[in-house]
Amino acid sequence: MTRTAEIVAVGSELLTPEKTDTNSLWLTEKLNEAGVEVMLKTIVGDDEARLEETIRDAVKRSDIVITTGGLGPTEDDVTRQVSGRAVGRELVYHEELEAHLRERFRSWGREMPEINKRQAYIIAGAEILPNPNGSAVGMLLELPGKLLVVLPGPPRELMPMYENFVAAKVRALAGDIHVRRRMLRVSGMGESAVDEAIAPIYRAYPHVQTSILFSKSEIEVHLTAKSESEDEAARVLDELAEKIRDTLGLAVFAMNGETLEEVVGRMLSESGETLASAESCTGGLVGMRLTEVPGSSAYFLEGAVTYSNEAKMRTLGVPETTLAEHGAVSAETAEAMASGIRERAGADYGIAVTGIAGPGGGSAEKPVGTVFIGYSDKSQTRSMRFNFPGDRFLIRWRSSQAALDYLRRRMLKAKAV
């Protein structure tokens, strides 16, 4: 039997247009890993009546209820008393908790404000969950076949508390279910094309939950296997992942959720080769992504952001005639940029981007979204034209993705020879 959970996030700031609850994403992952399904999430402010009704309904409907936030020392922090009321329990004062709090404040060189005394009250019968990273302890109340868990809001307090004191209880309640997750990343194909190609494969694995998500410029294939045997879950997942890769081929660039810049970086590290980049419309985004990987200084030598034609000529040696005859956004310029930066930096590979990110600058022949990617290695220089939909942000992001992916595919081909 699959156990069910609900998550209640408490805090007025989570009901503004600027912020929302994100703790529940992390908690959902942990609960799913234990084989528990999250059925409902609520975000509520410091409204006592609504919070009480929410917790009472959740405990009635679901096996595990986790609240986050609202455990601070101020009047607005109502989760402590309201969660007690929702399950018909008093709050009990714990002298040793107050003493501990006073000592902590003293170790910070301060006296404990009297208001913090409220944090020494605990739901009767609940286990106290220590908080090494803050003043609010958590609470765990075991009810017949159910768990009510009350956690603080800050992620760095909530996460270790869950891992250290809650995870084992959840696992005990959920029973011997093992869940393994895996994420493949796919580039150069659309969401529906991926689904069409792999649906016949994953449908043959009804015990693996497969979800296909589109994110900016790539497709994520999430696989989740549940089994009573840990080995079996891992085996089924590996088998399905391999079959998907065999079907999609080169389009699968990551078998374990790695980013494209990590994959390219690993290929370069392994071969001991080096790279340089030349960018126009992406303005540094390709270099930024490549250098987001720790240790990238071992293979990334230099990047040029040549926004003006003068810079393209001066720094990359793009011939004036190329710019005049074909324009700055052209296959010829992209190739000259790629070979130019490769030679300048003395790198094994050069990659270049030139295009029209908009909103201005488009024409009938080269509308906004027209992008050329240039590639150069010791034996060849090539380019590819793309037409990206979207706004300036998305066109730039997709251009950087196309540049890294084109590099990856050309490197694989060069190595396959």
Add this chain to the structure above:
Amino acid sequence: MTRTAEIVAVGSELLTPEKTDTNSLWLTEKLNEAGVEVMLKTIVGDDEARLEETIRDAVKRSDIVITTGGLGPTEDDVTRQVSGRAVGRELVYHEELEAHLRERFRSWGREMPEINKRQAYIIAGAEILPNPNGSAVGMLLELPGKLLVVLPGPPRELMPMYENFVAAKVRALAGDIHVRRRMLRVSGMGESAVDEAIAPIYRAYPHVQTSILFSKSEIEVHLTAKSESEDEAARVLDELAEKIRDTLGLAVFAMNGETLEEVVGRMLSESGETLASAESCTGGLVGMRLTEVPGSSAYFLEGAVTYSNEAKMRTLGVPETTLAEHGAVSAETAEAMASGIRERAGADYGIAVTGIAGPGGGSAEKPVGTVFIGYSDKSQTRSMRFNFPGDRFLIRWRSSQAALDYLRRRMLKAKAV
């Protein structure tokens, strides 16, 4: 009397670790603008019992209830019948809706699948909200002093539907309340320092809601004024914003939510001056941010990502002795990089970043997070040292912020002379 609202997002995919409801942020902004306060948000899957209880409780407790999603044609799309049930109303078949749907499918060159017939059923007594961007119409049910609004999930269907058919009804229910919002951005100060400095000011404006948010490398000061007079709300907001700027001084870089790259870009556009950048540890992030602004090609001439020492010497003319004596991460190198790129590009301003983003590369003297920003104009070259906390991502982001902010402050000083 302030009207209250609840938002219910429907969809199993919103209960996964990868995705959450974001429609509610946009809806909250719209509701707040009309003077309506959002009291609770629920995210629920295709679980009929939980969804029915959620909608019934929400309608009981709050003046406005908006559901999003779950209006598609499949069995999993349960919002239509469940929301009817929750308010005790039947669904009524609308022949003209089916005819309209059939016609639409025909215009796409397809026959309407029989399953889509379900989208022609509407809660008895509800107003039909047309959907030019999809097949699911919305519904608006007026109950005594209350509104139940049922909207489709995709943002490009939901947003125009709300603007065109819901906003006016919400405003009519909320009464003549005018809400004005304004956001100031502050750089170079911490959250609590900002709060300490401006709390005495904003406390004198109890009718303006002030919230201070920290985001990666800057502080956002959100001001929301509610008034029965539109002019009064705007006047109060302007007055408070001016007082905050007078107190915080140069640290306030935006009075209307502009990004730092937009502010720097506007300064350069207005003066007709040009800029070039040289980056080491940020790897292109400064160039990327500067060129995110449409029209930046008018003032941004060139960027150099000089990751290796060779590139720093070759492209920027940093003397080998400077690198040998002071190291790549030093005030001297940052200054040589800034003046080097300025001269190379023939720009009015040069800005440079060199530092240790980690996780490796730190030392006792220059730990991870040590960053030097270099600045150069026609009359002077200077630098500043920073020690940023955080991981590689945050150190790089904060370095780019420091570079843009140092440029902004130096430009302001140069112009003030």
